[in-house]
Amino acid sequence: xxxxxxxxxxxxxxxxxxxxxxxxxxxxxxxxxxxxxxxxxxxxxxxxxxxxxxxxxxxxxxxxxxxxxxxxxxxxxxxxxxxxxxxxxxxxxxxxxxxxxxxxxxxxxxxxxxxxxxxxxxxxxxxxxxxxxxxxxxxxxxxxxxxxxxxxxxxxxxxxxxxxxxxxxxxxxxxxxxxxxxxxxxxxxxxxxxxxxxxxxxxxxxxxxxxxxxxxxxxxxxxxxxxxxxxxxxxxxxxxxxxxxxxxxxxxxxxxxxxxxxxxxxxxxxxxxxxxxxxxxxxxxxxxxxxxxxxxxxxxxxxxxxxxxxxxxxxxxxxxxxxxxxxxxxxxxxxxxxxxxxxxxxxxxxxxxxxxxxxxxxxxxxxxxxxxxxxxxxxxxxxxxxxxxxxxxxxxxxxxxxxxxxxxxxxxxxxxxxxxxxxxxxxxxxxxxxxxxxxxxxxxxxxxxxxxxxxxxxxxxxxxxxxxxxxxxx
Numbered sequence: 001x002x003x004x005x006x007x008x009x010x011x012x013x014x015x016x017x018x019x020x021x022x023x024x025x026x027x028x029x030x031x032x033x034x035x036x037x038x039x040x041x042x043x044x045x046x047x048x049x050x051x052x053x054x055x056x057x058x059x060x061x062x063x064x065x066x067x068x069x070x071x072x073x074x075x076x077x078x079x080x081x082x083x084x085x086x087x088x089x090x091x092x093x094x095x096x097x098x099x100x101x102x103x104x105x106x107x108x109x110x111x112x113x114x115x116x117x118x119x120x121x122x123x124x125x126x127x128x129x130x131x132x133x134x135x136x137x138x139x140x141x142x143x144x145x146x147x148x149x150x151x152x153x154x155x156x157x158x159x160x161x162x163x164x165x166x167x168x169x170x171x172x173x174x175x176x177x178x179x180x181x182x183x184x185x186x187x188x189x190x191x192x193x194x195x196x197x198x199x200x201x202x203x204x205x206x207x208x209x210x211x212x213x214x215x216x217x218x219x220x221x222x223x224x225x226x227x228x229x230x231x232x233x234x235x236x237x238x239x240x241x242x243x244x245x246x247x248x249x250x251x252x253x254x255x256x257x258x259x260x261x262x263x264x265x266x267x268x269x270x271x272x273x274x275x276x277x278x279x280x281x282x283x284x285x286x287x288x289x290x291x292x293x294x295x296x297x298x299x300x301x302x303x304x305x306x307x308x309x310x311x312x313x314x315x316x317x318x319x320x321x322x323x324x325x326x327x328x329x330x331x332x333x334x335x336x337x338x339x340x341x342x343x344x345x346x347x348x349x350x351x352x353x354x355x356x357x358x359x360x361x362x363x364x365x366x367x368x369x370x371x372x373x374x375x376x377x378x379x380x381x382x383x384x385x386x387x388x389x390x391x392x393x394x395x396x397x398x399x400x401x402x403x404x405x406x407x408x409x410x411x412x413x414x415x416x417x418x419x420x421x422x423x424x425x426x427x428x429x430x431x432x433x434x435x436x437x438x439x440x441x442x443x444x445x446x447x448x449x450x451x452x453x454x455x456x457x458x459x460x461x462x463x464x465x466x467x468x469x470x471x472x473x474x
Contacts, residue, residue: 003367005197005219007188009171009181011204011211020176021204021211025144027099031107033136035061038068039115056119058112062105069093069104100175106147144206148173150199160199160215163189171213173202181213188215196220208305209298227369228327238328239373241420243381243413244357246348247400250318252326253417255425257386260326262413263318268310269351272303279303311353319360327370330424331358332416333377373424386410386418 013021038061042054055064068074070092077089096104114134120126150160151174161172162185169185172178191197197219204213221227231238240260243251249265269276279300286293322329336355340346358374365372375381383395387408395402395412402408402415410418 002221003219004200004216006214006216007185008212008214009183009185011171011213012180012182013211017176017179018211021206022144024099024103024146024176025204025206026139028103028107028146029137029139029142029144031065031104032111034068035065035108035111036134036136038064039111056112056115058109061108061112065104065108069096100148102148102174103146106149110147145203147201147203148175149201152198158199160202162192162199162215171202171215173204173213179213188217191217191219208302222367230369231327236425238326239330239421239424240322240326240328241330241381241417241422241424242322243332243416243420244334244352244354245413246345246352248413249352250322250357251411251413251417252322252329253414253421255418255421257410257414257418259414259417261322263321265352266310266314267348267351268307268314269347272307276300276303276307311351312356315353315357315360319357319364322361323365323368323370327365327368328373328424329361329365329370330373330375330420331361332379332381332420333374335377373427375420375423379419379423381416381419381423382412384415384419386415386422 011017011021035055038055042052046052046054055061070090072088072090074093075091077091079087079089081087111134117126117131118133121128121131148160150158152158159174163170164172165178167178167180168189169181169183170178171181171185188197192199197217200216200218202213202215204211206212237255240252240254243253245251247264248262250261250263251259252261253259279296283293283296283300286296334354336349339349342349362372380391382402383392384390385392385402385404385406385408388404388406390404390406392402392404400412402410402412
């Protein structure tokens with residue numbers, strides 16, 4: 001097992017099952033807030049007593065919450081006998097037996113991860129944007145969600161199962177039972193039956209009025225027939241440059257000037273903007289706290305969810321087409337956060353999803369044994385002539401045709417894609433990657449025998465080994 005994939009399905013739960021899912025999500029939110037409250041209380045006490053312990057890690061938070069939920073602070077009952085004597089009976093959380101106990105533990109783990117991210121960001125160990133101190137989750141603003149771990153007892157069935165009780169389209173969750181799903185689960189069931197995948201955990205989330213389950217699995221490598229052939233170290237051919245834009249989402253070309261792909265984005269946000277405005281205005285007219293406002297907010301949330309799903313489906317389809325036909329790809333290192341400051345193009349750039357495209361391309365090509373290289377951010381791929389190497393400093397965003405003094409004339413996006421492919425072919429493969437000097441390289445190939453599967457080097461059958469985006473989302 002050497003790769004991690006996630007299958008997402010939409011649940012078709014009954015009324016009783018929806019109530020159980022809501023109960024578990026509320027218990028997870030309660031446990032998270034209680035763990036965070038214990039941390040804040042301990043930090044305040046530590047100012048008075050420096051030796052006072054603070055439950056900061058996930059393991060310590062689990063132990064602290066397990067001790068608290070059975071204590072008098074969590075719940076007690078006053079019993080008065082006929083003589084008038086009062087007796088205090090400690091009950092703890094009286095409703096803790098109505099939910100699966102792993103919900104509390106996973107909520108404590110989430111709190112520990114948030115504290116660790118804040119601590120690492122404060123000390124400089126964590127790169128990227130600043131991470132603040134965790135906050136309490138509200139009942140109205142937070143997305144209902146909880147996570148369950150899978151258990152694999154020896155000689156018994158796993159706690160989380162797919163297609164159980166002669167119901168192929170179903171998922172069995174511990175503490176809740178068997179819930180029907182709307183999508184086909186054949187691919188995952190075949191991988192589980194053949195021992196090529198193992199479910200690690202399940203995350204249940206309510207989005208846009210629908211409950212969804214995401215099954216995180218550890219799977220074997222793709223079948224060798226689905227992987228690209230291994231190239232020699234001194235082989236510098238086969239590079240395909242990918243230029244991302246707005247008029248054309250992806251333009252791919254080889255180093256010899258051959259255009260291999262030109263794909264236009266569907267622009268889901270732009271197409272759904274008229275309806276989005278109407279729903280937003282309808283929401284603003286409703287009285288706060290009313291039932292009509294809640295219904296209007298649900299309609300607006302469903303529309304946002306549809307826009308996001310349309311964009312995600314398009315990105316997976318484009319990436320699948322590229323990784324199946326090419327094993328060496330070059331993408332440009334775009335500063336998307338800086339581009340979003342342009343008030344004229346920020347909406348179109350956000351609608352394109354350039355960052356998500358690069359992320360999906362990286363891990364899907366690694367499944368097939370390919371190689372992805374990110375060119376230097378300061379490499380002028382659009383302003384450089386792919387024929388003579390000259391630089392056209394007068395090129396603007398409005399110029400869609402690149403012209404050079406040497407007489408070369410080509411499409412702006414095609415010229416940029418060719419330059420990216422030429423940059424990858426001219427680089428030194430033995431030089432260590434340096435983002436400032438020449439970009440970073442991501443070699444997606446694994447060493448021979450790494451993560452070896454019992455049936456071979458990660459062998460899987462061709463059926464069920466694809467990267468279709470209908471049920472597979474990571």
